[in-house]
Amino acid sequence: MRNVSRLLLLLGVFAFASLTFAAQAPKAAPGQQEKGAQQEKAFQGTLVKVDPETKTLTAKDAQNKEMVFHYTEKTEVIGSENSVQGLAAKAGSPLIIEYTAAGGNNIATRIEMAR
Numbered sequence: 001m002r003n004v005s006r007l008l009l010l011l012g013v014f015a016f017a018s019l020t021f022a023a024q025a026p027k028a029a030p031g032q033q034e035k036g037a038q039q040e041k042a043f044q045g046t047l048v049k050v051d052p053e054t055k056t057l058t059a060k061d062a063q064n065k066e067m068v069f070h071y072t073e074k075t076e077v078i079g080s081e082n083s084v085q086g087l088a089a090k091a092g093s094p095l096i097i098e099y100t101a102a103g104g105n106n107i108a109t110r111i112e113m114a115r
Contacts, residue, residue: 040109043067043097050088057084057108059095069099069108079113087111 045061060066071084087093094114099106 041099043099045095047087047091047093047095049091050084052085059097067106069097069106071108075108076110
């Protein structure tokens, strides 16, 4: 009986210690995203070209660095007929692109013709 009491006491101590350490695990602050979550980014530049076959558009920033963005049917387009196809004839126009980086690709979530 004495050994059973010691065993139960030992198990209780381990359970308490486990709960204490689990409660102290660091948690992300409300404004921070969890590791692995996609972070929304913004790009400002000029439109170079739109390729409807690959569903990509190429834009150039102020330092003439080109970036390629993939778009989907969920991509929101503001201005120029509110469609990516409407942007095709607007090479050289200023753009603001909101995107997420996923799997080495830049996925445009919102494209706006800058004024």
